[in-house]
Amino acid sequence: MEKALNTNGHVIIAAFAMNGPAKCSGLDVERYSPEKLSKEMGSSFQLIKNLEETHITPWQAEQKFMYCCFKKVDFL
DSSP states (O other), rough: OTTTTTTEEEEEEEEEESSSOEEEEEEEEEEEEEHHHHHOOOOOOOEEEEEEEEEEOOOOOOOEEEEEEEEEEOOO
8 A cells, every 4th residue: 555555645444343253254353443453554654534333234243343544644
């Protein structure tokens, strides 16, 4: 992303929230908080906004998701 985005470019990332499922389709998943994802993104990206959503599956199970919008910043 660092090479693909120009300075001030935006990226939105969706992930399982910290209180989301530990598995999906039988596979282990990584869960994120906005702080954890910000750390993964590094200092080139500034968190602009985040929100959580509860998705109801066709089997009526709840899955918590987290969405983050980041802006690529230019540190001179």
